[in-house]
Amino acid sequence: MIWSKPSSLSRWHDDRWLAPPLALLAAVAALILLLVLAFLLSEAWPVVNGDGWWRFFSNEGWYPLEGRFGLLPMLWASLAAAFGAVLLAAPLGLAGAIFTRFYAPPFIVKPFRIVLALLAGIPSVVYGLWGLTVLVPLIARWQPPGASLFTAILILALMILPTVALTSASALNSVPRSLLHGAAALGLIRTGIVLGVAVPAARGAILGGILLATARALGETMAVLMVAGNVVQNPTGLFEPVRVLTANIALEMSYATGVHRAGLFASGLMLTLLVLALAWLAARIVRRTHYA
Amino acid sequence: MKPSQWVRALITVIGLVGIAVAAQAADDKLVLTGSSTIAPLALEIGKRFEKLNPGVRVDVQSGGSSRGVADARSGLADIGMASRALKPEENDLMAHTIAMDGVGVILNSGNPVQALSDEQIKAIYTGRIRNWKEVGGNDARITVVNKAEGHSTLELFLHHFALKNSEIKADVVIGDNEQGIKTVAGNPVAIGYVSIGTAEFDAAQGTPIKLLPMAGVAATVANVRDGRFPLSRPLNLVTKDTPSGLAKRFIDFARSDKVNDLVEAQFFVPLAR
Numbered sequence: 358m359i360w361s362k363p364s365s366l367s368r369w370h371d372d373r374w375l376a377p378p379l380a381l382l383a384a385v386a387a388l389i390l391l392l393v394l395a396f397l398l399s400e401a402w403p404v405v406n407g408d409g410w411w412r413f414f415s416n417e418g419w420y421p422l423e424g425r426f427g428l429l430p431m432l433w434a435s436l437a438a439a440f441g442a443v444l445l446a447a448p449l450g451l452a453g454a455i456f457t458r459f460y461a462p463p464f465i466v467k468p469f470r471i472v473l474a475l476l477a478g479i480p481s482v483v484y485g486l487w488g489l490t491v492l493v494p495l496i497a498r499w500q501p502p503g504a505s506l507f508t509a510i511l512i513l514a515l516m517i518l519p520t521v522a523l524t525s526a527s528a529l530n531s532v533p534r535s536l537l538h539g540a541a542a543l544g545l546i547r548t549g550i551v552l553g554v555a556v557p558a559a560r561g562a563i564l565g566g567i568l569l570a571t572a573r574a575l576g577e578t579m580a581v582l583m584v585a586g587n588v589v590q591n592p593t594g595l596f597e598p599v600r601v602l603t604a605n606i607a608l609e610m611s612y613a614t615g616v617h618r619a620g621l622f623a624s625g626l627m628l629t630l631l632v633l634a635l636a637w638l639a640a641r642i643v644r645r646t647h648y649a
Numbered sequence: 650m651k652p653s654q655w656v657r658a659l660i661t662v663i664g665l666v667g668i669a670v671a672a673q674a675a676d677d678k679l680v681l682t683g684s685s686t687i688a689p690l691a692l693e694i695g696k697r698f699e700k701l702n703p704g705v706r707v708d709v710q711s712g713g714s715s716r717g718v719a720d721a722r723s724g725l726a727d728i729g730m731a732s733r734a735l736k737p738e739e740n741d742l743m744a745h746t747i748a749m750d751g752v753g754v755i756l757n758s759g760n761p762v763q764a765l766s767d768e769q770i771k772a773i774y775t776g777r778i779r780n781w782k783e784v785g786g787n788d789a790r791i792t793v794v795n796k797a798e799g800h801s802t803l804e805l806f807l808h809h810f811a812l813k814n815s816e817i818k819a820d821v822v823i824g825d826n827e828q829g830i831k832t833v834a835g836n837p838v839a840i841g842y843v844s845i846g847t848a849e850f851d852a853a854q855g856t857p858i859k860l861l862p863m864a865g866v867a868a869t870v871a872n873v874r875d876g877r878f879p880l881s882r883p884l885n886l887v888t889k890d891t892p893s894g895l896a897k898r899f900i901d902f903a904r905s906d907k908v909n910d911l912v913e914a915q916f917f918v919p920l921a922r
Contacts, residue, residue: 420815422798489828494835501838502792502820587797587822598821608797608824613713617799 400622413623419589421617428624430591434599437506437592439574442513447567450521458529459551477519485583488512493584500596504586507595512580517570524566528559561643568639572632578603602628679895682710683717683730684801687884691730693911694903714801721887727896729887732801744885747903749918751845751873751881752805753860759837762786764862771810773840776818794832794841795819805882806842834858845873846916874918
């Protein structure tokens, strides 16, 4: 309703009525997160209340029906699987992005993008089923039992590869042309321009994308549940079966009651805190590199 | 809207909610909760029951045998579902068996081992036997497939072999029967345990698994029905008191031979009548 007061610079024009509802809607989104946290905490309370927080770290093994609630092995397994997957997917994704941005002939770029987008759109349970029926038997012939941390890392890497590649590609695309032209004018060869100018200039957004992919890998459930073996133990070897926090919830939730159920909510709480910490880290990295 | 319109709208909403609540409380609705093993069967029986008794609604929610027992006791559900016999501390409740289910030990069909004794199975699951050649098979490490905590199949298995879950040294932990069958089908050195009905069906469909006999009794649906197979369990509907009214009619229906085809379609074993 600008016609009543033409100056859009004024802080007091009639659009002001829009601000409170918008603020309310924004607050709802934030509030939901707080509610989720509060809910997780209240549901996990019966376990926390008994022997305190420390039991999740001090108890040996996860046997909730026998009163043992050690979450630490699953925490390590979640981290190992996610970071293993990122270790595989990040270089591959970044290489793909650099290739499509600077080296690939145009007729390859478009199909490549479409393939990546399709890969990103496949439901995780499909990856899991393929892993269970194809990948696990294949690896079992080489390193039984086949369902292992390694298999989980492979499946997860495949799933987050498109995320890394697509975010890196858009990060590289948004590097100002003037930087690249300047580098070219200084006589840098193409490799020098790419690795010395473009990638460092885009590193904030690239890292942000990688952290986003890490969060997805941490939160992935079905695919990992089907291929990781789900034995609760510290990930001591690549070919040992492990259980991640998300799979723990999915495996046992529909059958759990009482303290057992509360223990599963505690796994959910721990996972949420882990992802929040990651998101905070991502925000910090992106901000710092932005102003550098 | 004017204030008067607001008030009218509010009254309408309250009225609708009131009707909905009244419908919920009506006597023609039956709530069943519990064992995810029984839930699909109960759902089918419920559908047929609804068709025969117009106006009746049967609401089935799965959530594990423990939940079925707890909900039946607390009155949250009219009927609980438990895929096991009641425990001694649950004898304040009444169990009504509607079908039998057997848990069978499965191997990959490429495994030359033809039978295992209870003692051998126990030794394999506790990690005392780690190689197939110790029980007459090939020289290969055994992959032990166990179920995740809370599943009634696991409970039955542990109970039969007098084990605690923490004593089992598993290589793979699975959720449902199909995941277990796929794991053993894809791994020639794996051993697992699943519902016999599901395993027999999958084996007949050509899935490369085989069911081992236990204590000399073949793991077949027929032997589970007779109660001869050692590792079998009843599928129970649980009520707090002697059932009456709608609940009684439903339980009588579920125990009658009018649902035999539904029981068999879920790979369970109808009662011997």
